[in-house]
Amino acid sequence: MYEHPFIYGRQGPPRTVLYPGYYSNLTSHSVFADSMLYCPYTYYRQFPEVDPTLFKQSAEEMRILMKDASLILAKLADSREFTKKVMAAAQASNDQEVERLLKTTGIQSKVKATFNPDGLNLHLEASVKGSKSSILTIALRWR
Incomplete structure (x- = not known):
């Protein structure tokens, strides 16, 4: 009632x-x-047709970023000398040296490293048709 x-x-x-x-x-x-x-809306919402092209390309680019991240992590995990060089350059606030060292691992994508006293943040980017389509961020602690 x-x-x-x-x-x-x-x-x-x-x-x-x-x-x-x-x-x-x-x-x-x-x-x-x-x-x-009481429901004032008695119609059904119509959605536009989806186009998965960019989404698919973004996923393909992310696959490349994951491979690059795997290369960097393997080098950092396997080489104590390489890890020590990256940490020393980061402590000296030498951004270009850190990024140069990371590029020597054989990665293809653009990498930007930011660091603080607690660790290192790696930002790997990929773009499709000139716009950022995939970004992978890795945070590693050293303290």
């Missing part, structure tokens, strides 16, 4: 209207009752 105090535009005592299939203990003061029994 749904009690509505203003049925047919006339104020007065609440009248009871039965809506089949709904709860019988809802009152007019219930927000749940109002939202459940």
